[in-house]
Amino acid sequence: MKTKTHQVIALLWAVSTSISFASTSKAASTPDDAVVAYNRKDYATVFKIFTDMANQGDAFAQTFIGWMYDNGEGVPENDAEAVKWFRKAADQGHVRAQVFLATRYASGNGVQKDLVESAKWFTRAAELGDVNAQVSLAAMYDKGEGLTADLVQAYKWVSIAANRGAGKAKTLRDALVKKMSPAQIEEAERLVVGWKPTS
Numbered sequence: 001m002k003t004k005t006h007q008v009i010a011l012l013w014a015v016s017t018s019i020s021f022a023s024t025s026k027a028a029s030t031p032d033d034a035v036v037a038y039n040r041k042d043y044a045t046v047f048k049i050f051t052d053m054a055n056q057g058d059a060f061a062q063t064f065i066g067w068m069y070d071n072g073e074g075v076p077e078n079d080a081e082a083v084k085w086f087r088k089a090a091d092q093g094h095v096r097a098q099v100f101l102a103t104r105y106a107s108g109n110g111v112q113k114d115l116v117e118s119a120k121w122f123t124r125a126a127e128l129g130d131v132n133a134q135v136s137l138a139a140m141y142d143k144g145e146g147l148t149a150d151l152v153q154a155y156k157w158v159s160i161a162a163n164r165g166a167g168k169a170k171t172l173r174d175a176l177v178k179k180m181s182p183a184q185i186e187e188a189e190r191l192v193v194g195w196k197p198t199s
Helices: 005-016 031-039 043-055 059-071 079-091 095-107 115-127 131-143 151-163 167-177 182-194
Strands: none
Touching: 031 043, 043 059, 059 079, 059 095, 079 095, 095 115, 095 131, 115 131, 131 151, 131 167, 151 167, 151 182
């Protein structure tokens, strides 16, 4: 079983603070019930609660079901099922699902490796403000993986991530500066100043 404790904590925190769960029945399970069940390691209950929500179109629940398939918690580990659920949530604009899906396409884990598709999903997540997606997208622009190499775009994305606290972004930005002309850096800085996350 894969260990991704920091991701599950972030997912559980998001669900425990969620106010978007729509329930028409007082007896229906809630996201809080799923958190309690997860803490008890009652993954079957977690899976049931989130599957009910996911089948109603809840993007967070779809992401969590994908994560459970990814890690084999409550269900057998299944890369294809993980990708299926990540894609459902990503198509609805769920940023975490977009990052998970982009990572899958970059590695070929559960899908055929496709760097163009990976870059597409990293771009969507980066535009929504995800710093991990911004760093990954910058690296792809730097190496010309999945899109045309572009040092200005690479610098833009890595600088945005660095400005938002992504420590590893500063190292990549320093490496990029050594390859860029002053005019390229100036152009990239203009793009950084003008960037705002999409909603």
